[in-house]
Structure formats: structure tokens, C-alpha cells
Amino acid sequence: MLTQFTHTKDLNNSEILVLLRRANALLRQEARPANLAHKNIIALFFENSTRTIASFQVAASRLQAHFSVFNVQKSSTSKGESLLDTLHNIEAMGVDLIITRHHHSSSAPYFAKHLKCAFINAGSGTLSHPTQALLDLLTLYNHFEGDLEGKTIAIVGDIKNSRVANSNMELLPRFGMKILLVAPPHFLPPTSHPSTHSLAEALESADVVMGLRTQTERHSLQTYGSLKDYAKDFCLTRARLQDRPIPILHPGPVHRNVDIQDALLDDPRSLVLQQVKLGVFLRMALMESLLTA
Ligand code: NCD
Numbered sequence: 001m002l003t004q005f006t007h008t009k010d011l012n013n014s015e016i017l018v019l020l021r022r023a024n025a026l027l028r029q030e031a032r033p034a035n036l037a038h039k040n041i042i043a044l045f046f047e048n049s050t051r052t053i054a055s056f057q058v059a060a061s062r063l064q065a066h067f068s069v070f071n072v073q074k075s076s077t078s079k080g081e082s083l084l085d086t087l088h089n090i091e092a093m094g095v096d097l098i099i100t101r102h103h104h105s106s107s108a109p110y111f112a113k114h115l116k117c118a119f120i121n122a123g124s125g126t127l128s129h130p131t132q133a134l135l136d137l138l139t140l141y142n143h144f145e146g147d148l149e150g151k152t153i154a155i156v157g158d159i160k161n162s163r164v165a166n167s168n169m170e171l172l173p174r175f176g177m178k179i180l181l182v183a184p185p186h187f188l189p190p191t192s193h194p195s196t197h198s199l200a201e202a203l204e205s206a207d208v209v210m211g212l213r214t215q216t217e218r219h220s221l222q223t224y225g226s227l228k229d230y231a232k233d234f235c236l237t238r239a240r241l242q243d244r245p246i247p248i249l250h251p252g253p254v255h256r257n258v259d260i261q262d263a264l265l266d267d268p269r270s271l272v273l274q275q276v277k278l279g280v281f282l283r284m285a286l287m288e289s290l291l292t293a
Helices: 013-027 051-062 083-092 107-114 130-143 163-175 199-205 227-234 272-291
Strands: 040-045 066-069 097-102 118-124 152-156 178-182 208-211
Touching: 013 130, 013 163, 013 272, 040 051, 040 083, 051 066, 051 097, 051 118, 051 272, 083 097, 083 107, 097 107, 097 272, 107 118, 118 130, 118 272, 130 163, 130 208, 130 272, 152 163, 152 199, 163 178, 178 199
Parallel strands: 040 066, 040 097, 097 118, 152 178, 152 208
Antiparallel strands: none
């Protein structure tokens, strides 16, 4: 049984369906959450986070587990201690689960390889953010009542630098979805998925659209005039969507009126806060499964 979750590929489709069903049962109060009162969970985030860390924290508290957030800024890594030594010391204290976020893309598999305790990747450079992809899948699974086969998701924005896009590009096609990438050339990674530079064209065939934040902190050079120029062509707006009845996703944080127009965030088609809500139940299901394995 899996105890370390570094990548969406760590779980096969039937294991993922079990997690989605468990998350829904917890959401609908059809099942009682496991009691993990004796478990110690610690989050080490070397990058900022709002939703993900709070979501893990709320999920852990619903499982009655003890959750602490390690203060990375004040740790001995700033005194020259290696990251691995820091992790080994924390593991030696008897924690049951370590959750990390780090700007290096290879960080999660590297940490997992050197740890014996349970582990969750909460963001590994630009490469992977598997719990976000699972909660996006759950949101879509519920919205389309399990029927994802042949549905096209248009992923719009800074795809090249987005770990959320990367994890979704691996996961969603496994459940029958088609990916359509929509971005200016400098935001498109080399890919086998269909892509276009025209948002209007993409919206004609998309069954769902996912906006992404422009990851300015990851750009070594600015390849566009300004965020305003970018928004002119790629911001999701009511005018562009018109009355198409397609759901709108975004992992957050949202750059309002750059990725998505204010009005669309308040539109009933927006599932942005539903993603956040479902994320808690999905992470509960995942932590239950890793910690009771
Ligand atoms: C993303 C992240 O940090 O990977 N947000 C999230 O976890 N929900 C996306 C981003 O930073 O743009």
C-alpha cells in the first residue's frame, strides 16, 4: 500500500477512483472520517502557499491529527544545514507524515527517496502538484457526474511554468479527457497535446476551461510587453465566453483581470471555490489512506 505520494503516476486509476469516492463520502457526510488523533503531520513549505497549506491543515484537523507548520525561514537551513539533514532530523522526532513544497522540480522524488515516513508532494518546482490535479479531477468528475470520456479541457496561460498544468496533463487524459493548450508561444512547453494561440478558437470546442496564473517569479526574462498586453489576448472574460455553459477552473492564486475577469469569478459557471472546498475532502481521503496503510 502506498505511503508516499510524489506524483499522479504513483496511483493507478482504480486507486484514484477509490480516493474520489471516499472524498465524496466525506463531503456528503455519508462516512465518518478516520480518527488520526495519534498522528503527527508536519508541513515544510520552502515556497509561499495560501490554499494548499491551509487545505492540508483543515483536512488534518477534520481527521483530528496533530498538524504543525515548520518555520522554514527560521530554520537551520539558513545556517548551512543541508535540506536532507533537516528532513532526517524531523523524521527522527517520530513524525508520521511530511508534506513539502519546494522550488526544485526534482525535490519531491528526492525527499521521498530519502524518507521512510509517509510523504506528500505539495508542489515540486514546475514539474508536479499532484494533490491539486486530484482535486481538479474530483471537481470535474462531480460536475460531469463521472462522465469525463471525450471532454476537452482548454488549459490557458503560462503552461510551461505551471506544475498544476503538468500534473493535470498527466492525470486527466487517463480518465478520458482531451487536453487543449492555449497560450502565447513563449508559455507553451514542447508537447504532444494539441495547442493554439487563439483563445477564441479554443473556447469553440472546449467543454471546460482552466485558467492559470502567469508565473512571473519563474520567468528569467520578460517575454511580453506587460501583463496588460497578455490579458488582452488570454484573459478569460464574459465577452469571450458569451453564454457557453462551460465550467471555469483556476487553481489560484488568481490574478484578477489578467487570468480571469472579476465578473467571471462571480459567475455561476466558476468552480474556483468549489475546487478549494473539494480539495479539503480529497486531502482528507489521501491522508487517511497514507496514514492507515
Ligand atoms: C499553484 C501553485 O502554487 O502551484 N497554486 C496552488 O497550489 N493552488 C499555482 C500558482 O502558484 O500559480
